[in-house]
Structures are given as C-alpha cells and as structure tokens.
Amino acid sequence: MWSRKHLLGIKELTVEEIQMILDSAVPMKDIIKRDIKKVPTLRGKSVINLFYEASTRTRTSFELAGKYLSADTVNIAVSTSSVVKGETLIDTGKTLDVMGADVVVIRHQASGAPELLSKHIKASVINAGDGFHEHPTQALLDLFTIREVKGSFAGLTVTILGDILHSRVARSNIWGLTKLGAKVRVAGPSTLLPMGLEEMGVEVYSRVEEALEGADVVNVLRIQLERQQKGLFPTIREYARLFGLNNERAKLAKTDALILHPGPMNRGVEISPELADGVQSRITEQVTNGVAVRMAILYLMTGGVADVPR
Amino acid sequence: MFLVKNGLVIDPANGINGIRDVLVRDGVIIEVSEHIEITPELEVIDAGEKIVTPGLIDMHVHLREPGLEAKETIASGTRAAAMGGFTSVACMPNTKPVIDSLILIEAVNGIARREGLVNVFPIGAITKGSQGGELAEIGDMVQGGAVAISDDGKPVGSAEIMRLALEYSKMFGIPVISHCEDTSLAHEGLMHLGAVATVLGLKGIPAAAEEIMLARDLILAEATGARLHVAHISTRGSVELIRNAKQRGVQVTCEVTPHHLSLTDKAVEGYDTATKVNPPLRPIEHVLALRQALNAGVIDVIATDHAPHAEEEKAVEFAAAPFGLVGLETAVPLVMELVRSGELNLERAVAALTLQPARILGLTGGSLTPGKAADLTIIDPNLELTLEASDLESKGKNSPFLGKKLQGFPVLTMVKGRIVMQDRKLMTE
Numbered sequence: 001m002w003s004r005k006h007l008l009g010i011k012e013l014t015v016e017e018i019q020m021i022l023d024s025a026v027p028m029k030d031i032i033k034r035d036i037k038k039v040p041t042l043r044g045k046s047v048i049n050l051f052y053e054a055s056t057r058t059r060t061s062f063e064l065a066g067k068y069l070s071a072d073t074v075n076i077a078v079s080t081s082s083v084v085k086g087e088t089l090i091d092t093g094k095t096l097d098v099m100g101a102d103v104v105v106i107r108h109q110a111s112g113a114p115e116l117l118s119k120h121i122k123a124s125v126i127n128a129g130d131g132f133h134e135h136p137t138q139a140l141l142d143l144f145t146i147r148e149v150k151g152s153f154a155g156l157t158v159t160i161l162g163d164i165l166h167s168r169v170a171r172s173n174i175w176g177l178t179k180l181g182a183k184v185r186v187a188g189p190s191t192l193l194p195m196g197l198e199e200m201g202v203e204v205y206s207r208v209e210e211a212l213e214g215a216d217v218v219n220v221l222r223i224q225l226e227r228q229q230k231g232l233f234p235t236i237r238e239y240a241r242l243f244g245l246n247n248e249r250a251k252l253a254k255t256d257a258l259i260l261h262p263g264p265m266n267r268g269v270e271i272s273p274e275l276a277d278g279v280q281s282r283i284t285e286q287v288t289n290g291v292a293v294r295m296a297i298l299y300l301m302t303g304g305v306a307d308v309p310r
Numbered sequence: 311m312f313l314v315k316n317g318l319v320i321d322p323a324n325g326i327n328g329i330r331d332v333l334v335r336d337g338v339i340i341e342v343s344e345h346i347e348i349t350p351e352l353e354v355i356d357a358g359e360k361i362v363t364p365g366l367i368d369m370h371v372h373l374r375e376p377g378l379e380a381k382e383t384i385a386s387g388t389r390a391a392a393m394g395g396f397t398s399v400a401c402m403p404n405t406k407p408v409i410d411s412l413i414l415i416e417a418v419n420g421i422a423r424r425e426g427l428v429n430v431f432p433i434g435a436i437t438k439g440s441q442g443g444e445l446a447e448i449g450d451m452v453q454g455g456a457v458a459i460s461d462d463g464k465p466v467g468s469a470e471i472m473r474l475a476l477e478y479s480k481m482f483g484i485p486v487i488s489h490c491e492d493t494s495l496a497h498e499g500l501m502h503l504g505a506v507a508t509v510l511g512l513k514g515i516p517a518a519a520e521e522i523m524l525a526r527d528l529i530l531a532e533a534t535g536a537r538l539h540v541a542h543i544s545t546r547g548s549v550e551l552i553r554n555a556k557q558r559g560v561q562v563t564c565e566v567t568p569h570h571l572s573l574t575d576k577a578v579e580g581y582d583t584a585t586k587v588n589p590p591l592r593p594i595e596h597v598l599a600l601r602q603a604l605n606a607g608v609i610d611v612i613a614t615d616h617a618p619h620a621e622e623e624k625a626v627e628f629a630a631a632p633f634g635l636v637g638l639e640t641a642v643p644l645v646m647e648l649v650r651s652g653e654l655n656l657e658r659a660v661a662a663l664t665l666q667p668a669r670i671l672g673l674t675g676g677s678l679t680p681g682k683a684a685d686l687t688i689i690d691p692n693l694e695l696t697l698e699a700s701d702l703e704s705k706g707k708n709s710p711f712l713g714k715k716l717q718g719f720p721v722l723t724m725v726k727g728r729i730v731m732q733d734r735k736l737m738t739e
Contacts, residue, residue: 011509089627090625108627110628110630111581111629112510112511112627130511132512194514195503196504196505
C-alpha cells in the first residue's frame, strides 16, 4: 500500500516503495503499447507540470503519462507564468492548490525547491529534477530499464560516467541502485567528482577504464558545455578523449553490458554515435520506460491502491 | 537602589566566581561582596540558583537601520538584545547607506539614544560604501564614537587597501574587524563544501575561503603592528592560524558565533533557509576545534552576528535566500547548553561575552567593578522554553532553533541601573 504523499527524492524511499513503483510500471508500459492508449484511472484528477527550467523530454513524458491515465494535465513554463512578475514559489504553489491541483510536478534549478513547495501546499509534489539534488523519476526509469533486461540488481556493477558534481541523475541513481543491492562506481574528471561521494556508498574513479572494467551497466551522463567555460575542465576535446565512452572503452565492460544515457546526448563528446545507436544501447527504451514509470507514480500518488488498471 | 542577592556571580575581570550580593545605586555598581545587609530602601532581587554576570556585550550585530527597517530597527534590535541578556551591542555598518562617515555615525547614535533599549556602539566602514576602494573617514568616525571599523559582509579584496586600513587605524587605537572570505573560492557557494553539500546538491564553500583571507590579514597585521579582530571564525584551520599568530605576538583577537559552536552542516538537511549563514555551518571536527579554542583562550569572544531578515526574504528557495540568522535571543541558552554538557567552561564563556569584547572595543563595561555603570545580566540556568517565532522581539524570525526546546535563559537585564527586562518581559515604561 502506497502511503507517501510526495516524491521528493530516492534517498528517502524504502526498497519496498521502489519495487512497488517498478512493479506498477510493468502494466503501464503495456498500456503505452496499445492501439488506444487511454485508461480512465485518473479521470477527474489534475496534474500540473510546473517547470522552472527548460525541458522537453521530462515535461512531455509527464504530460503523456497523465493523459494516458485520463488526468487533466496543464503545463506551466516559467517564461509565460506570473513568476516573471516576481511571484514566489510558495505563492505560485498556493495558487495551484486552490485551483484544485491534485499533483504538482516541479522542475526547478534550485536544489530543495520541491521540498519547500511540499511544505506549503496540499497537493502532492513530484520532483522532476531540482538543481544538483535529485531527479527521482529519471532514476526510477533507469532502474526499470535495468531490471527489464537484467532481472534483478544483486551482484550487478553499474558505472556512472561523467559530471557527477552537477548531476541530480547521478545522485538519485546512486541512492536507488545501492538500496537495491547493486555495486555503484562513479567516474569522471576529478574536478567534477564532489567531495564525500564515498559516503554515499559508491566507489570513485578518475580513470574511466578502471571504472568500466567488468561493468554490467554503463550510465553515461550529459556533459553541459558551459561547465568548460567555468574552468572545470580544459576543453571539450580533452573531455571526449579522456572520459568519452567509445568502442574501445566499452569493450572493458561486460559484452552484454547495457548502455544508458538520460539525454539529451552530446554525440561524439560523452558518447560515440555508434554506441548510442548500437545493440547494447537502451537509450530509446529509457524514454518509453520513462512514460510508464511516471504513469505508475501518478497512479500510486493519487491514491491508486487497487489493482493496476488492465 | 537594587540589591541582587545570593546569585552565583561570575565577574572574570575581578576574579569573582562564587555566591555574592551586588549593590546598585544611582545606576552604578556600589559593592560586590559575600553579604550585604538588606535595608528598607533597597529593592531586593533574589538571584538564588541563578548566575549573575556583568552586562553581556555582543560586538557583532546587524541592526539594519538606516535603510533596511523591514529586517530590523535599532528599536527592535535592542529589544531583542535586552531579551537576550545583552546590555551593549556593537552594530555593523552594512546598512543603507553604509555607515562610512561621521554624520551617519551620529545618526545611529541619535536613534539609539532615542529608541534603543540597550547601549549601542556603532562600527564604521573601512572603505567608502564598503566598496573596498578608498578608506572611509575613519578618524572622523572614531571622534563620533565608532568603536571599530569593518566592511563586514564582504572582505576587503585588495591587500593594499587592507594594509593601509590597518596602518591608518593604528592612530586611533581601534581594531580593524575583518570578514575573512576569498570571494573566488566562495563564489555562489551556499553551504560548507563537503559530504552534506554533495548529498543536498548545494554548491559548497571550502574552509580555505576563510583561511586564505585570514592568513593574508594576519600577515598584514603582523607587518603593520596594527590591531586586527577577526569576525566569526568557523574552521579548525582558522583556529590554528590564530593560535600561531598569537604565539608570534601578532595583535589579533577573534570571535565565534553561538551557532558555529552549536550546529554542524547537517543542520542544513531539509533546506531550512535559517541555516544559510556566512561563514557556513561546518562539520563536527571544526565545531569541536572551535569549542576547544574558546576554552583555551585562542578565541576571545562570543558574538552572535545577529542577522535579521524579513520573512518573505527567507521564505524562498535555499539558493535565493540571503545569508544570516538571528542570534541575540538564543545566544545565552546555546552557550549554557554547551556549559551543561561540559563542552564549554562557564567562566571562559562569560569572559567571552563580557570582559573580552569590552577590552577589544575599549568599552567601560564588561565587569562589575564598583564605580562602573550598573550593566548586569541574570541568567536562570534551569529555565526551559520552547522557542516560538512569536517569542522573538527581533523583527527577524530567521532562527534555526524555532520549535526547539532550549534551556538557560536570561531573566533580568539591567542597563545603567535600569531594569529593561525582567522575568522574560521587557520593561519599556
């Protein structure tokens, strides 16, 4: 039975809660594959996508997830909202509340913004990515994708590659994977590896080759090009040369290793095009799974206690 | 006329630490001794099982007036001081405008005389507008009553300007109070750089940001022979730098805040913007070093860095909130908690709140020496209260201790022989 009001991060979830979401996402994925992709489960519920940061993938994914379940979905993008008139997050949240929102999905550049919102509104809050803190639905779709192929997590080695410092995807993945029993390695330039990562239960490498040795899953993070301008690494060229995932490096992982990427990709920088489109890649499958996982979350958080709709 | 009876009097200046009676007449301390007869004309204040100290002095507060009255005023800030047991506060010049001239010092003094409930001592800016460029009219400000100079809130970026400020201030016998921060290292940082910041996804401020600037200022103080006072030190490395400098004979003193003695960076978990302070809350190894340094006398002063903000300024995303927390009304119970747990030596703590700041700023208070103005504080070490926002006299409610149970509150504050707070109530007439 699901009892959590908000989904703010993976850190506070129990193993059972994570499993419940992943289990619920299985039948949801079947719905997406149907000819008529619509069930009446969330009819009469409203889901608001409150996005303070540009996002195509996550916002569309949440919007379709809501629509496939028959919820009323509304998108608010920061540039068109009253936020540009100086309204605070709390006031915006309260406004959505009194309009009858059941779920507010928030994406925000400030770490902790979803938690702040959750303390001031009655609607359920789902974190769709906050600062460098967490991106729980991305991690859940990554977990779902891994489980689909590998069956379980015990004994798996997952290598997360790239800009860990600025990555909410990495943090949420670390919490989820370690809870489920996988071994997690992280690797990237030492200037992009934040202090105290070991305390999160991961092995830290600055040599990519070592981190890839025998891995079952390689999750490649997007490198944001503006990090280079802040001096965190010398050039995109050197980043690609030292840390990019190419064929040669990919061979260090197991032959059946999965390759994941949360997108959008910088082809030829953090990942070579042939790997992105190759047989090991599950990058497009991740996108489909993202909708399924978000359907499961919306379903559970709006009081879905009975069997998942068929 | 008051007779404060049977209190545990701690007066480090006079080496007193025992049960004493204190006689006050015409706003002046008359006598401190083991037994003073009760006579009919005396108003007796029973201080049995309570601690009697010289009036507490907070040498680092932000009263926000002029210009930032939505955060605090001299009236509200000094009410908060009285509630917190402080009889004197020294206020920082980062108001609007910055207090960088004689006329502005006089304005603060004038408002404080009219509306202040406790003694207010203004601190002038080091540079004009605290812009770090040209020296402010320091001589003028000292004549008007400035007790120190500081660009608190920002560091003096140029080593040459800092050197000149130290050199120039020597003529007036006042300390230069330095806010030590290397802004390139602290840039956009929100909390201490470490494991907690990593988990919370907040940009970190390394300990080195404080220590590098401190090292520079210690070298400049040594080179000039001037008096340097370092505001709010927060790291183990800063403690070591100051210990070494003092051993070399550098004329340096420093302060620590109650929150840096009490809280670690783990307090930031949950993103309470009241825990967003500069310098940031540090991990436990730093906190322990600060406590030891206070006991050892390496740290001279406890000062709150009372930094009130309007509610709407702090009710925002962590990254968007201003730095600072209100400290005047929680300083004493926080210190008393550390005394109770054996972390702090009571006599040292009292000296750090009385004698030491008086010495550094050249104030006459800080002791119960007969003949001096009767500034005095009584603390009930057993009084336990759950702190609510509505209890705070400060306009700023940005305290990380709201809803927490605290013990050891001041129960009487006397300024120049006048009781301004008694039994947790202000006496404003």
